[in-house]
Amino acid sequence: MVSRKQASKSYYLIAPIVGLVLLSDLVQFMLKNIYLDYNATAPILDAVKTAMTNLGEEYGNPSSVHRFGRSQRAKVEEARLKVARLVNANSHQVVFTSGGTEANNLALTGVDVNSRIVSAIEHDSILNCVNGITVAPVQNSGVIDVEKFEKLLVKAAPPVLVSFMLANNETGVIQPIEEVGRIVKRHGALLHCDAVQGVGRIPVDILRLGIDMMTISAHKLGGPQGVAALIVGKNVRLKPQILGGGQERGLRAGTENVPGIIGFGEAAKIVKFSLKSWNRIVHLRDKLETCLVGVLGNNIRFFGNKCARLPNTTCLAHNEISAETQLIKLDLKGIAVSAGSACSSGKIKTSHVLEAMGVESKLARNAIRISLGPETQETEIDYFLEVYTGMKKIGVEHAA
Ligand code: PLP
Numbered sequence: 170m171v172s173r174k175q176a177s178k179s180y181y182l183i184a185p186i187v188g189l190v191l192l193s194d195l196v197q198f199m200l201k202n203i204y205l206d207y208n209a210t211a212p213i214l215d216a217v218k219t220a221m222t223n224l225g226e227e228y229g230n231p232s233s234v235h236r237f238g239r240s241q242r243a244k245v246e247e248a249r250l251k252v253a254r255l256v257n258a259n260s261h262q263v264v265f266t267s268g269g270t271e272a273n274n275l276a277l278t279g280v281d282v283n284s285r286i287v288s289a290i291e292h293d294s295i296l297n298c299v300n301g302i303t304v305a306p307v308q309n310s311g312v313i314d315v316e317k318f319e320k321l322l323v324k325a326a327p328p329v330l331v332s333f334m335l336a337n338n339e340t341g342v343i344q345p346i347e348e349v350g351r352i353v354k355r356h357g358a359l360l361h362c363d364a365v366q367g368v369g370r371i372p373v374d375i376l377r378l379g380i381d382m383m384t385i386s387a388h389k390l391g392g393p394q395g396v397a398a399l400i401v402g403k404n405v406r407l408k409p410q411i412l413g414g415g416q417e418r419g420l421r422a423g424t425e426n427v428p429g430i431i432g433f434g435e436a437a438k439i440v441k442f443s444l445k446s447w448n449r450i451v452h453l454r455d456k457l458e459t460c461l462v463g464v465l466g467n468n469i470r471f472f473g474n475k476c477a478r479l480p481n482t483t484c485l486a487h488n489e490i491s492a493e494t495q496l497i498k499l500d501l502k503g504i505a506v507s508a509g510s511a512c513s514s515g516k517i518k519t520s521h522v523l524e525a526m527g528v529e530s531k532l533a534r535n536a537i538r539i540s541l542g543p544e545t546q547e548t549e550i551d552y553f554l555e556v557y558t559g560m561k562k563i564g565v566e567h568a569a
Pocket of ligand 1: 208209267268269270271273292294334337338363365366386387388395396397
Protein backbone atom coordinates (compact mmCIF):
# COMPACT_ATOMS: atom_id res chain seq x y z
CA MET A 170 0.00 0.00 0.00
CA VAL A 171 1.28 3.44 -0.90
CA SER A 172 0.87 5.87 1.95
CA ARG A 173 -0.71 9.29 1.44
CA LYS A 174 2.66 10.88 2.17
CA GLN A 175 4.46 8.73 -0.43
CA ALA A 176 1.74 9.46 -3.01
CA SER A 177 2.00 13.19 -2.58
CA LYS A 178 5.82 12.90 -2.78
CA SER A 179 5.63 11.05 -6.10
CA TYR A 180 3.05 13.59 -7.30
CA TYR A 181 5.56 16.37 -6.72
CA LEU A 182 8.16 14.36 -8.66
CA ILE A 183 5.94 13.42 -11.60
CA ALA A 184 3.98 16.66 -12.02
CA PRO A 185 6.93 18.74 -13.26
CA ILE A 186 7.93 15.97 -15.72
CA VAL A 187 4.37 15.77 -17.12
CA GLY A 188 4.32 19.56 -17.24
CA LEU A 189 7.58 19.60 -19.20
CA VAL A 190 6.34 16.97 -21.66
CA LEU A 191 3.13 18.93 -22.24
CA LEU A 192 5.08 22.14 -22.57
CA SER A 193 7.45 20.61 -25.11
CA ASP A 194 4.43 19.35 -27.11
CA LEU A 195 2.96 22.83 -26.94
CA VAL A 196 6.22 24.43 -28.07
CA GLN A 197 6.52 21.94 -30.95
CA PHE A 198 2.93 22.64 -31.89
CA MET A 199 3.54 26.36 -31.87
CA LEU A 200 6.75 26.10 -33.85
CA LYS A 201 5.60 23.65 -36.50
CA ASN A 202 3.15 24.57 -39.15
CA ILE A 203 3.31 21.83 -41.72
CA TYR A 204 0.59 21.88 -44.31
CA LEU A 205 0.09 18.60 -46.16
CA ASP A 206 -3.50 19.15 -47.24
CA TYR A 207 -3.22 20.78 -50.66
CA ASN A 208 -6.11 18.73 -52.05
CA ALA A 209 -8.42 20.40 -49.55
CA THR A 210 -7.16 23.84 -50.49
CA ALA A 211 -3.81 25.23 -51.61
CA PRO A 212 -2.27 28.28 -49.92
CA ILE A 213 -2.93 31.46 -51.89
CA LEU A 214 0.06 32.37 -54.07
CA ASP A 215 1.80 35.67 -53.24
CA ALA A 216 1.28 37.01 -56.76
CA VAL A 217 -2.43 36.22 -56.43
CA LYS A 218 -2.65 38.16 -53.16
CA THR A 219 -0.90 41.10 -54.82
CA ALA A 220 -3.19 41.01 -57.86
CA MET A 221 -6.25 40.93 -55.63
CA THR A 222 -5.11 43.69 -53.30
CA ASN A 223 -3.99 45.85 -56.22
CA LEU A 224 -7.66 46.10 -57.04
CA GLY A 225 -7.61 48.16 -53.84
CA GLU A 226 -9.77 51.21 -54.04
CA GLU A 227 -11.22 50.37 -57.45
CA TYR A 228 -14.88 49.55 -57.67
CA GLY A 229 -17.71 49.30 -60.15
CA ASN A 230 -20.06 46.67 -61.45
CA PRO A 231 -18.66 44.89 -64.52
CA SER A 232 -22.10 45.12 -66.13
CA SER A 233 -22.23 48.93 -65.83
CA VAL A 234 -21.55 50.86 -69.02
CA HIS A 235 -19.69 53.75 -67.38
CA ARG A 236 -15.91 53.82 -67.03
CA PHE A 237 -15.93 52.26 -63.54
CA GLY A 238 -17.86 49.29 -64.86
CA ARG A 239 -15.82 49.03 -68.04
CA SER A 240 -12.60 48.91 -66.08
CA GLN A 241 -13.90 46.02 -63.96
CA ARG A 242 -15.20 44.26 -67.07
CA ALA A 243 -11.77 44.50 -68.69
CA LYS A 244 -10.22 42.81 -65.64
CA VAL A 245 -12.80 40.04 -65.62
CA GLU A 246 -12.23 39.37 -69.33
CA GLU A 247 -8.46 39.34 -68.91
CA ALA A 248 -8.83 36.73 -66.17
CA ARG A 249 -11.24 34.73 -68.32
CA LEU A 250 -8.60 34.51 -71.03
CA LYS A 251 -5.95 33.30 -68.55
CA VAL A 252 -8.26 30.61 -67.19
CA ALA A 253 -9.16 29.48 -70.73
CA ARG A 254 -5.51 29.28 -71.76
CA LEU A 255 -4.68 27.03 -68.84
CA VAL A 256 -6.71 24.21 -70.43
CA ASN A 257 -6.49 25.20 -74.11
CA ALA A 258 -10.05 26.54 -74.30
CA ASN A 259 -11.47 29.76 -75.74
CA SER A 260 -12.31 32.54 -73.32
CA HIS A 261 -15.97 32.68 -74.39
CA GLN A 262 -16.32 29.07 -73.15
CA VAL A 263 -15.52 30.06 -69.54
CA VAL A 264 -18.49 30.50 -67.19
CA PHE A 265 -17.43 31.79 -63.76
CA THR A 266 -19.24 30.27 -60.77
CA SER A 267 -19.03 30.44 -56.97
CA GLY A 268 -17.02 27.22 -56.71
CA GLY A 269 -16.35 23.79 -58.15
CA THR A 270 -19.50 22.55 -56.43
CA GLU A 271 -21.69 25.02 -58.31
CA ALA A 272 -19.90 24.34 -61.61
CA ASN A 273 -20.48 20.59 -61.16
CA ASN A 274 -24.14 21.18 -60.30
CA LEU A 275 -24.54 23.39 -63.37
CA ALA A 276 -23.01 20.75 -65.65
CA LEU A 277 -25.18 17.95 -64.27
CA THR A 278 -28.48 19.82 -64.10
CA GLY A 279 -28.08 22.34 -66.92
CA VAL A 280 -28.27 19.88 -69.81
CA ASP A 281 -31.46 18.31 -71.05
CA VAL A 282 -30.66 14.59 -71.09
CA ASN A 283 -32.52 11.37 -70.36
CA SER A 284 -29.62 9.59 -68.63
CA ARG A 285 -26.65 10.58 -66.55
CA ILE A 286 -23.74 8.23 -65.86
CA VAL A 287 -21.19 9.16 -63.20
CA SER A 288 -18.43 7.15 -61.57
CA ALA A 289 -18.66 5.76 -58.04
CA ILE A 290 -15.70 7.87 -56.91
CA GLU A 291 -16.98 11.30 -57.90
CA HIS A 292 -17.10 14.23 -55.50
CA ASP A 293 -20.38 14.62 -53.59
CA SER A 294 -21.23 17.66 -55.72
CA ILE A 295 -21.72 15.20 -58.60
CA LEU A 296 -23.03 12.17 -56.73
CA ASN A 297 -25.61 14.07 -54.64
CA CYS A 298 -26.74 16.55 -57.23
CA VAL A 299 -29.55 14.84 -59.18
CA ASN A 300 -31.72 11.80 -58.61
CA GLY A 301 -31.74 8.80 -60.90
CA ILE A 302 -28.10 8.76 -61.94
CA THR A 303 -26.39 5.56 -63.06
CA VAL A 304 -23.18 4.83 -61.19
CA ALA A 305 -20.28 3.26 -63.10
CA PRO A 306 -17.96 1.09 -60.98
CA VAL A 307 -14.21 1.43 -60.51
CA GLN A 308 -11.66 -1.37 -60.28
CA ASN A 309 -9.76 -2.11 -57.07
CA SER A 310 -6.95 0.05 -58.43
CA GLY A 311 -9.25 3.10 -58.30
CA VAL A 312 -9.48 3.39 -62.10
CA ILE A 313 -12.89 3.46 -63.79
CA ASP A 314 -13.86 0.11 -65.29
CA VAL A 315 -14.07 1.28 -68.89
CA GLU A 316 -15.60 -1.95 -70.24
CA LYS A 317 -18.42 -1.93 -67.70
CA PHE A 318 -18.93 1.77 -68.32
CA GLU A 319 -19.36 1.23 -72.07
CA LYS A 320 -21.99 -1.44 -71.41
CA LEU A 321 -23.90 1.01 -69.19
CA LEU A 322 -23.62 3.67 -71.88
CA VAL A 323 -25.03 1.36 -74.55
CA LYS A 324 -28.01 0.51 -72.32
CA ALA A 325 -28.74 4.12 -71.25
CA ALA A 326 -31.63 6.03 -72.82
CA PRO A 327 -30.21 8.82 -75.02
CA PRO A 328 -29.30 11.62 -74.86
CA VAL A 329 -26.73 10.71 -72.20
CA LEU A 330 -24.44 12.86 -70.09
CA VAL A 331 -21.33 11.16 -68.68
CA SER A 332 -19.47 12.81 -65.81
CA PHE A 333 -16.08 11.40 -64.76
CA MET A 334 -13.40 13.16 -62.76
CA LEU A 335 -9.89 13.67 -64.09
CA ALA A 336 -8.12 12.76 -60.85
CA ASN A 337 -9.55 11.59 -57.58
CA ASN A 338 -9.33 13.95 -54.62
CA GLU A 339 -8.65 11.17 -52.07
CA THR A 340 -6.30 8.80 -53.86
CA GLY A 341 -4.99 11.05 -56.65
CA VAL A 342 -5.71 8.26 -59.18
CA ILE A 343 -5.82 9.69 -62.71
CA GLN A 344 -8.69 8.46 -64.87
CA PRO A 345 -8.41 7.43 -68.54
CA ILE A 346 -10.42 10.44 -69.72
CA GLU A 347 -9.03 10.48 -73.26
CA GLU A 348 -10.21 6.89 -73.79
CA VAL A 349 -13.56 7.66 -72.14
CA GLY A 350 -13.85 10.74 -74.40
CA ARG A 351 -13.48 8.56 -77.52
CA ILE A 352 -16.12 6.09 -76.28
CA VAL A 353 -18.51 8.89 -75.36
CA LYS A 354 -18.15 10.47 -78.82
CA ARG A 355 -18.66 7.10 -80.53
CA HIS A 356 -22.01 6.79 -78.77
CA GLY A 357 -23.06 10.40 -79.36
CA ALA A 358 -23.11 11.27 -75.64
CA LEU A 359 -21.75 14.33 -73.78
CA LEU A 360 -18.77 14.25 -71.43
CA HIS A 361 -18.35 16.45 -68.37
CA CYS A 362 -15.09 16.20 -66.45
CA ASP A 363 -14.51 17.43 -62.91
CA ALA A 364 -10.89 18.44 -63.34
CA VAL A 365 -10.67 20.30 -60.02
CA GLN A 366 -7.79 18.19 -58.65
CA GLY A 367 -5.95 17.66 -61.93
CA VAL A 368 -5.67 21.11 -63.46
CA GLY A 369 -2.42 22.84 -62.48
CA ARG A 370 -0.83 19.55 -61.39
CA ILE A 371 -0.82 17.63 -64.65
CA PRO A 372 -1.10 18.96 -68.22
CA VAL A 373 -4.76 19.32 -69.24
CA ASP A 374 -5.97 20.03 -72.76
CA ILE A 375 -9.75 20.06 -73.08
CA LEU A 376 -9.63 19.41 -76.84
CA ARG A 377 -7.21 16.50 -76.71
CA LEU A 378 -9.22 14.85 -73.94
CA GLY A 379 -12.48 15.16 -75.91
CA ILE A 380 -14.32 16.86 -73.03
CA ASP A 381 -17.52 18.87 -73.61
CA MET A 382 -17.65 20.54 -70.18
CA MET A 383 -14.93 20.87 -67.57
CA THR A 384 -14.90 22.10 -63.96
CA ILE A 385 -11.89 23.97 -62.51
CA SER A 386 -11.73 25.53 -59.05
CA ALA A 387 -9.40 28.42 -58.14
CA HIS A 388 -8.54 27.41 -54.59
CA LYS A 389 -6.88 24.14 -55.62
CA LEU A 390 -4.45 26.10 -57.80
CA GLY A 391 -3.30 28.74 -55.34
CA GLY A 392 -6.17 31.09 -56.12
CA PRO A 393 -8.90 32.27 -53.73
CA GLN A 394 -11.77 30.18 -52.40
CA GLY A 395 -15.31 30.74 -53.67
CA VAL A 396 -14.58 31.08 -57.37
CA ALA A 397 -14.39 28.47 -60.12
CA ALA A 398 -15.35 27.94 -63.74
CA LEU A 399 -17.30 25.61 -65.92
CA ILE A 400 -15.75 25.49 -69.39
CA VAL A 401 -18.54 24.81 -71.84
CA GLY A 402 -17.96 23.42 -75.34
CA LYS A 403 -19.74 25.03 -78.29
CA ASN A 404 -21.86 21.92 -78.96
CA VAL A 405 -23.42 22.01 -75.45
CA ARG A 406 -26.81 23.61 -74.90
CA LEU A 407 -26.69 24.64 -71.27
CA LYS A 408 -29.57 26.10 -69.25
CA PRO A 409 -28.65 28.42 -66.35
CA GLN A 410 -29.49 27.17 -62.87
CA ILE A 411 -29.12 30.54 -61.15
CA LEU A 412 -31.61 32.92 -62.70
CA GLY A 413 -32.26 36.63 -62.58
CA GLY A 414 -29.58 38.30 -64.68
CA GLY A 415 -27.79 38.01 -68.00
CA GLN A 416 -24.24 37.70 -66.66
CA GLU A 417 -21.86 35.04 -67.98
CA ARG A 418 -23.58 34.98 -71.39
CA GLY A 419 -26.87 34.30 -69.66
CA LEU A 420 -25.53 31.06 -68.14
CA ARG A 421 -25.05 32.20 -64.54
CA ALA A 422 -26.93 35.17 -63.13
CA GLY A 423 -25.40 37.40 -60.47
CA THR A 424 -22.76 40.12 -60.30
CA GLU A 425 -19.36 38.58 -60.83
CA ASN A 426 -16.95 38.12 -57.91
CA VAL A 427 -14.39 40.50 -59.42
CA PRO A 428 -11.53 40.17 -56.87
CA GLY A 429 -11.98 36.40 -56.84
CA ILE A 430 -11.96 36.17 -60.62
CA ILE A 431 -8.85 38.36 -60.84
CA GLY A 432 -7.12 36.05 -58.32
CA PHE A 433 -8.26 32.99 -60.25
CA GLY A 434 -6.83 34.41 -63.49
CA GLU A 435 -3.49 35.17 -61.84
CA ALA A 436 -3.26 31.67 -60.34
CA ALA A 437 -4.12 30.12 -63.72
CA LYS A 438 -1.38 32.14 -65.44
CA ILE A 439 1.22 31.07 -62.88
CA VAL A 440 0.42 27.36 -62.68
CA LYS A 441 0.34 27.01 -66.47
CA PHE A 442 4.09 27.62 -66.47
CA SER A 443 5.01 25.83 -63.26
CA LEU A 444 4.02 22.23 -63.99
CA LYS A 445 7.70 21.20 -63.81
CA SER A 446 7.82 22.10 -60.11
CA TRP A 447 5.76 18.98 -59.41
CA ASN A 448 8.71 16.72 -60.37
CA ARG A 449 10.29 17.57 -57.02
CA ILE A 450 7.01 16.81 -55.29
CA VAL A 451 6.69 13.32 -56.79
CA HIS A 452 10.11 12.59 -55.39
CA LEU A 453 9.06 13.75 -51.90
CA ARG A 454 5.79 11.81 -52.03
CA ASP A 455 7.64 8.65 -53.11
CA LYS A 456 10.24 9.11 -50.38
CA LEU A 457 7.45 9.44 -47.83
CA GLU A 458 5.84 6.19 -49.00
CA THR A 459 9.10 4.25 -49.19
CA CYS A 460 10.19 5.32 -45.71
CA LEU A 461 6.81 4.47 -44.19
CA VAL A 462 6.97 0.96 -45.65
CA GLY A 463 10.58 0.65 -44.46
CA VAL A 464 9.64 1.40 -40.86
CA LEU A 465 6.04 0.19 -40.54
CA GLY A 466 6.10 -2.72 -43.02
CA ASN A 467 2.75 -4.47 -43.25
CA ASN A 468 1.23 -2.04 -40.77
CA ILE A 469 0.80 0.48 -43.54
CA ARG A 470 -1.36 0.15 -46.65
CA PHE A 471 -1.56 2.45 -49.67
CA PHE A 472 -4.53 2.92 -51.96
CA GLY A 473 -4.35 3.68 -55.67
CA ASN A 474 -0.55 3.50 -55.75
CA LYS A 475 -0.42 0.85 -58.47
CA CYS A 476 -1.46 3.22 -61.26
CA ALA A 477 -0.95 6.76 -62.54
CA ARG A 478 -1.57 9.26 -59.76
CA LEU A 479 -1.34 12.99 -59.14
CA PRO A 480 2.25 13.84 -58.22
CA ASN A 481 1.31 15.16 -54.79
CA THR A 482 -1.16 12.69 -53.30
CA THR A 483 -0.91 9.57 -51.18
CA CYS A 484 -3.80 7.83 -49.48
CA LEU A 485 -2.80 5.37 -46.77
CA ALA A 486 -4.14 3.50 -43.78
CA HIS A 487 -2.40 2.47 -40.59
CA ASN A 488 -3.55 -1.04 -39.65
CA GLU A 489 -3.99 -0.18 -36.00
CA ILE A 490 -4.76 3.52 -35.67
CA SER A 491 -8.01 5.19 -36.67
CA ALA A 492 -8.03 8.21 -38.96
CA GLU A 493 -9.38 10.41 -36.15
CA THR A 494 -6.53 9.49 -33.83
CA GLN A 495 -3.93 9.99 -36.55
CA LEU A 496 -5.34 13.40 -37.43
CA ILE A 497 -5.41 14.56 -33.83
CA LYS A 498 -1.92 13.28 -33.07
CA LEU A 499 -0.50 14.88 -36.20
CA ASP A 500 -2.33 18.12 -35.51
CA LEU A 501 -0.85 18.22 -32.00
CA LYS A 502 2.57 18.09 -33.64
CA GLY A 503 1.64 20.89 -36.04
CA ILE A 504 1.00 18.72 -39.11
CA ALA A 505 -2.19 19.12 -41.18
CA VAL A 506 -3.54 16.20 -43.24
CA SER A 507 -7.06 14.98 -44.03
CA ALA A 508 -8.97 11.85 -43.25
CA GLY A 509 -9.47 9.60 -46.30
CA SER A 510 -12.74 11.38 -46.78
CA ALA A 511 -12.86 14.79 -45.18
CA CYS A 512 -16.48 15.64 -44.91
CA SER A 513 -17.51 19.27 -45.35
CA SER A 514 -19.12 19.28 -41.90
CA GLY A 515 -15.74 18.49 -40.31
CA LYS A 516 -16.86 15.01 -39.25
CA ILE A 517 -15.09 11.98 -40.57
CA LYS A 518 -17.19 9.46 -42.48
CA THR A 519 -16.11 6.29 -44.21
CA SER A 520 -14.80 7.07 -47.66
CA HIS A 521 -17.15 6.18 -50.53
CA VAL A 522 -14.07 6.19 -52.77
CA LEU A 523 -12.27 3.48 -50.82
CA GLU A 524 -15.52 1.57 -50.48
CA ALA A 525 -15.94 1.66 -54.29
CA MET A 526 -12.37 0.31 -54.58
CA GLY A 527 -13.36 -2.65 -52.44
CA VAL A 528 -11.36 -1.63 -49.36
CA GLU A 529 -12.60 -3.30 -46.20
CA SER A 530 -14.55 -0.74 -44.15
CA LYS A 531 -12.49 -1.33 -40.98
CA LEU A 532 -9.33 -0.43 -42.88
CA ALA A 533 -11.01 2.43 -44.77
CA ARG A 534 -11.83 4.04 -41.41
CA ASN A 535 -8.09 4.26 -40.74
CA ALA A 536 -7.31 5.98 -44.04
CA ILE A 537 -5.76 9.41 -44.26
CA ARG A 538 -4.85 11.54 -47.25
CA ILE A 539 -1.57 13.39 -47.43
CA SER A 540 -1.32 15.94 -50.20
CA LEU A 541 1.83 17.96 -50.87
CA GLY A 542 2.33 21.17 -52.80
CA PRO A 543 5.01 23.24 -54.50
CA GLU A 544 5.91 24.85 -51.16
CA THR A 545 6.46 21.51 -49.35
CA GLN A 546 10.04 21.06 -48.12
CA GLU A 547 12.00 17.83 -47.64
CA THR A 548 12.61 18.74 -43.96
CA GLU A 549 8.84 18.82 -43.49
CA ILE A 550 8.50 15.31 -44.92
CA ASP A 551 11.33 14.12 -42.64
CA TYR A 552 9.54 15.61 -39.64
CA PHE A 553 6.25 14.00 -40.73
CA LEU A 554 8.00 10.62 -40.97
CA GLU A 555 9.53 11.00 -37.53
CA VAL A 556 6.15 11.85 -35.96
CA TYR A 557 4.14 9.29 -37.91
CA THR A 558 6.42 6.34 -37.37
CA GLY A 559 6.58 7.11 -33.65
CA MET A 560 2.81 7.13 -33.33
CA LYS A 561 1.27 4.61 -30.96
CA LYS A 562 -2.33 3.53 -30.82
CA ILE A 563 -4.43 4.70 -27.89
CA GLY A 564 -7.60 3.27 -26.35
CA VAL A 565 -9.93 1.26 -28.56
CA GLU A 566 -8.95 1.54 -32.21
CA HIS A 567 -10.32 0.19 -35.45
CA ALA A 568 -7.91 -2.69 -35.90
CA ALA A 569 -8.05 -3.97 -39.46
N1 PLP B 1 -14.56 18.32 -57.14
C1 PLP B 1 -13.50 17.81 -56.52
C2 PLP B 1 -12.82 16.62 -57.11
C3 PLP B 1 -13.03 18.37 -55.34
O1 PLP B 1 -11.98 17.84 -54.72
C4 PLP B 1 -13.71 19.50 -54.81
C5 PLP B 1 -13.29 20.10 -53.53
O2 PLP B 1 -12.70 19.50 -52.69
C6 PLP B 1 -14.82 20.00 -55.51
C7 PLP B 1 -15.21 19.39 -56.67
C8 PLP B 1 -15.59 21.18 -54.99
O3 PLP B 1 -14.91 22.38 -55.28
P1 PLP B 1 -15.19 23.69 -54.43
O4 PLP B 1 -14.53 23.50 -53.11
O5 PLP B 1 -14.56 24.80 -55.24
O6 PLP B 1 -16.66 23.85 -54.34
